[in-house]
Amino acid sequence: MKTIADVQAELHAANEPLPPVHEVDSFFNSVLGRTLRIHTHDARVFVGQFKCTDAQCNMILALAHEFRVPVAEAAEERIGMTRPAVKLTANESRYVGLICVPGKEIVKVELERLGGM
Amino acid sequence: MSMEEDEDAPNTTPGYNSHEGRQIAPTMAPRPIQPRISNAMSDMNSGNSRNTPIRGAGHMAFDKYTVDITRQVATWSRGIPSGHLKTVPDFDLFESVSAIEIGDPKMDSGAPQNQNDLDTTYDTSTRLSxxxxxxxxxxxxxxxxxxxxxxxxxxxxxxxxxxxxxxxxxxxxxxxxxxxxxxxxxxxxxxxxxxxxxxxxxxxxxxxxxxxxxxxxxxxxxxxxxxxxxxxxxxxxxxxxxxxxxxxxxxxxxxxxxxxxxxxxxxxxxxxxxxxxxxxxxxxxxxxxxxxxxxxxxxxxxxxxxxxxxxxxxxxxxxxxxxxxxxxxxxxxxxxxxxxxxxxxxxxxxxxxxxxxxxxxxxxxSPSDALSHASDFIEGLRTADWTLRWGEWENPSLTFRRSCQQFAFNESKKLPLVRAYSFHSIWRSPNESFEFLMVQDILSTVRCWPARDLYHRAYGNFPQVMSYPHPDEPSSYRAVLDFCQRAVEMGGGYIDVLRAFCSNSCRLRRTLCRCVKAFEELEQCEAVEADNILSADNRYHDETASRPMTTWSRTLKLEIMQTIIEMGFHLDMYALSEMVYIYSYLAMVYNARIDLIRFQKQKLNENLSSFSIDGFGVKLDSQLRINTEELNVIEAMLRLHRVLHWLDIVPGLKFSENQNIKRWDLRMKPFWPVREPAPPTWQEVSGYCELDWPRIEKGHEVESDHPVLLFLGEIHRELETASIQYQAQLRHFHKSQYIEIEAEEKLLLAKHTTTMHIISQLETLITCLKTGEKFNLLWETQPTKSYDWYNVFHTPDIVKA
Incomplete structure (x- = not known):
């Protein structure tokens, strides 16, 4: 599975121009402090408040919970099937607090549209 | 796609969690989204990425869409200058250091080694034999x-x-x-x-x-x-x-x-x-x-x-x-x-x-370990429970102290639940309960009529607290009660002695050192004052003549001193080369205790009256016997160490005179405030432990009339007599469920074992000296699992080379 670091490498390889600074600021100001769901390549989802990031896409979430994608679904995903809707239930979660998810682990970043801040 | 259209999506998209029939409340309506996000969402819905409706976590109580912003994050994060961070206000690099790094096996407990290790392979519905x-x-x-x-x-x-x-x-x-x-x-x-x-x-x-x-x-x-x-x-x-x-x-x-x-x-x-x-x-x-x-x-x-x-x-x-x-x-x-x-x-x-x-x-x-740990656990709970119920013992205070003493060094005390049980009683009891216990303690050590009366008045009531005497009653009652209150409340006083036994070994020793000082003050001031008031009263002269409050304070002080010195052995504080001096001071403390009991006996005999025939003399005799037995073992150890010193075979570093003085001062520091028995100076103790016998040459036979052999023979004879006595006493013990009797039997057994061990070492030493064989001193400190009297002494092993 492609990680966000791989996507960055592809963009770099394709000589994509760097985005202008004011746009970068504008984008991150709109998502920082809001609730993100970060999917990692080991079939986990972290839900927490987005606090910090850097050029390598290492992302820090506060008050984060870890959810697991059931193994069967993760296996389907590994063999290339489309990922089914991830059902997050309280019983499968655990609180992990302040976490730093390295860019090389992230396969998907989702923004929760409601109630983020 | 516009914002409005997007907001309608939940109701029409399959998978939307509508089972609770919950609609998005007006107050929960989405805030106007930033243009960048709108663009992201447009990209996503036009096929660049999937917009997956997700059922929210039940406990979080939200049902909402998420927007895939992976590509946007990847793209725009490239624009962050290297070495810079994009953060929310008030969040800095230092805070980020405390974050758990996901994927790092040392920090992230959730990181799976492989995909399958999250699911356990064991099926709980398997048939089992x-x-x-x-x-x-x-x-x-x-x-x-x-x-x-x-x-x-x-x-x-x-x-x-x-x-x-x-x-x-x-x-x-x-x-x-x-x-x-x-x-x-x-x-x-x-x-x-x-x-x-x-x-x-x-x-x-x-x-x-x-x-x-x-x-x-x-x-x-x-x-x-x-x-x-x-x-x-x-x-x-x-x-x-x-x-x-x-x-x-x-x-x-x-x-x-x-x-x-x-x-x-x-x-x-x-x-x-x-x-x-x-x-x-x-x-x-x-x-x-x-x-x-x-x-x-x-x-x-x-x-x-x-x-x-x-x-x-x-x-x-x-x-x-x-x-x-x-x-x-x-x-x-x-x-x-x-x-x-x-x-x-x-x-x-x-x-x-x-x-x-x-x-x-x-x-x-292993299952067998589980059963043995269970046994220790139950034993710990039993001891803790027994310790708590002091009101039900025949001789509560003494048993309490003995149990605490046993308990303080017991492995099971480390168990949190056992600690909780013991703490609960000792830390949560009011001071008045301790006053009652102290009066019992006084009565187990000395004869004192006001204390006896006060005890009988409170006994059987609940809670068992001392009642204040009527103003018309003799001032002796008041004097005893004031003394008890003072002893319980003062820093390092009676309450602290008992509480100390609930703490760990190091803190226990430190607290007891404080208690020695407090009891010295008590003995010199309050006890004297109380005794003066008691002796002014003409009743029961036979009891007041032995100055009960001073005697009790001194007895407890000496007991604490003994515990402190013995704990040094238990905590491996002493080097082998200084054992001889420590034993000599311990023997001094024991002698002071024995002198005190003898003084009590003498006063009892002098003032014997019809009122004093209540078995107190028998009690004093038994205390005298126990202390003398313990002193015998300590003196045997002392004499053995004196000979080992004289033979110059004690291993370890050779200290200079100055170093010895400093070390001795350090050892005696807790006892500096004590006037009786005052801690000896290095010169006194080193002089006492030296022997001026004619030197012998290593590897040569020693003549049978050499003072060293006579000295060792004398110790050997004395110890053999003592061990026979212990054996005879042990035969009288029978299995009992009472912990106090168990403890007494254990103590006696410890004395017997120690004595037998010293006898065997003495025999080896005597044989080696007589035949001129070479021998070595083996001394290994081993962590002692439980406190009993035997374990506090490290008897060196003498082995033929």
Whole structure:
């Protein structure tokens, strides 16, 4: 599975121009402090408040919970099937607090549209 | 796609969680989204990425869309200059350092080694043989005991698949059992699959295996829960927060399941067992032993659980503990066959806990270790429970001090629950209770009529507190009461002596050092004052002549001093080269104690009247005998060490005179305030321990009339006489359930063992000296597991080279 670091490498390889600074600021100001769901390549989802990031896409979430994608679904995903809707239930979660998810682990970043801040 | 259209999407998209019929409330309406996000969403919906409707977590109570912003994040983060961070206000690099790095196996307990390790391979509905069931029960018991010994729940109980299933059920049975029906329904889902009708068809909804294992696991979990409740209630400073505050692990220990519920299941279990004609009486039948083993284990844990219930009476608790202990003995005697089962305990289960600590290894013992730890645990609980009930002893204060003393060095005291029990009584009791205990203590040491009267007035009342004397009554009452109050309340006073025994060994010694100073002051000031008032009263001159308050203060002070010196041995404080000096001071303290008892005896004999025939003289004689016996052993050690010094075979660094003086000053520091017996200076003690005999040459035979051989022969004779006396006394002891008698027997046995050991060393030494054989001194400090008198002395081993 492609990680966000791989996507960055592809963009770099394709000589994509760097985005202008004011746009970068504008984008991150709109998502920082809001609730993100970060999917990692080991079939986990972290839900927490987005606090910090850097050029390598290492992302820090506060008050984060870890959810697991059931193994069967993760296996389907590994063999290339489309990922089914991830059902997050309280019983499968655990609180992990302040976490730093390295860019090389992230396969998907989702923004929760409601109630983020 | 516009914002408005997007907001309508939840109602039309398959997968939207509308089962609760909840609509987005006006107040929950989305805030106007930033243009960048709108663009992202447009990209996504136009096919660049998927917009997946996700059902929200139930406890978070939100149903909403998420927007995939992976590509946007990847793109725009490239624009962040290298070495810079994009953060929310007030969040800096320093804060980010404390974050757990996901994917790092050392920090991230959830990081799976491979995809399959998250799911346990063990199936709880597997059919098991009886020997396998016994193994599972024993291992769960081992987990409970290991947790009680201080290992975290995450490494012990929460690694069990059975516990995990019960406390964190799979999505098919999504609720943690809260009622008895839940438990029953939960159990039924664990039924073994496949045949074995003879076990299953017992006209009971649950099979023997399911009921046994699950009930045992529920009882183990409840034992932990009750222990945590007791610890929290006692406010004992125990710092394993993660285990005490279980919300950090995301688990609770079935708080809604009460003992009554478990009793119901237990009765079911017993009736099933009876149908199989399994009774504990049939333990001798080898055919039935595995089933009998299961029944005994269940009965044992049931008794333990009853004993840990907080609401039961002390006598019920003691009787439950005693029967648990006897069941444990039966289990050991039975020695059932045990077969291990793979996969029941899985360290990977820790990944499911809400703990932020990394994965730690399993802490599992062999089943036999589990049983021996259980035995220690029950012994600890019994001792703690006994210690708490001082009102029920014949000689409460002395027994209390002795038990505390035993308990303070006992391995089982480290168990948090045992500590909680003992702390609860000693730290939560009011000062008045200690005054009552102190008056009892005074009466066990000296004869003092106002104390006796005050004691009888308070005895039998509840709470047992000293009542203030009427103003018309003699001032002696008031003097004794004031003295007690002062002794209890003062810093380092009576209350601190008792409380000290609840702390760890280092703190215990430090607190006792403070107590020595306090009791010296008490003896010099308050006790003298009280004795003066008492002697002004003309009644009971025979009692007041021995100056009871001063005598009591000094007795306790000397006892504390003995404990401090003896603890030095226990804590391995002394080097072998200084043992001789320490023994000489310890002998001085013992001599002072014996002198004090002799003084009491002398005063008793001088003033013997018809009122004083109450067996006090007998008590004094017994105290004199005990102290003299202990002194004999100490003097034997002292003399042996003097000879070893003189022979110059004591290993270790050679210290200069200055270093010796400094070290000795350090050792005597706690005793500086003491006037009687004042700590000797280095010059005094070193002079005392030297021997001026003619030197002997190594490897040469020593003549039989050489002073060293005469000296050793004399010690040998004395010790042999003493050991014969100990043996005779030991024969009079018989097995007793009273801890105070057990303690006395233990002490006597310790004296006997020490004496016999010294005798054997002396014999080797004498033979080597006579024949001119070479010999060495072996001295290895070994951590002593429990405190008894024998263990505080390190007797060196003399071995032929």
């Amino acid at each position: 009886n020997s396998e069931i016994i193994w599972i029960l024993d291992m769960h018991l081992g987990c409970l005991m290991n947790w009680n010994r201080g290992f975290p729940l995450a490494q012990t109980l929460f690694t069990s698949v059975y516990v995990e299933k019960l406390l964190s059920p799979d999505p098919k049975h999504p609720t943690v059992p809260k009622t008895i029906d839940d438990i029953k329904s939960f159990f039924s889902h664990q039924e073994p699959t496949g045949g074995d009708a003879d076990i299953k068809n017992l006209q009971h909804p649950l099979s023997f295996q399911t009921l046994t294992i699950n009930l045992f696991v529920v009882m183990v979990i409840k034992c932990c829960g009750l222990a945590i409740d007791s610890i929290i209630e006692s406010q004992v400073p125990i710092y394993e927060e993660e285990d005490i505050s279980l919300h950090t692990l995301g688990r609770d220990l079935l708080p809604a399941i009460k003992l009554g519920h478990i009793e119901m299941f237990f009765r079911d279990f017993l009736s099933q067992a009876e149908r199989w004609d399994i009774t504990t009486q049939s333990v001798d039948s080898p055919k039935r032993s595995p089933l009998a083993g299961i029944v005994l284990r269940m009965q044992f844990l049931h008794k333990l659980l009853v004993a840990m219930e907080r609401d039961i009476s002390p006598s019920e608790r003691i009787s439950s503990l005693t029967s648990a202990q006897s069941k444990l003995a039966d289990i050991k005697k039975l020695g059932s066959e045990i077969s291990p089962v793979d996969g029941v305990f899985d360290p990977q289960l820790q990944r499911r806990l809400a703990s932020t600590s990394p994965l730690r290894p399993l802490v599992l013992n």
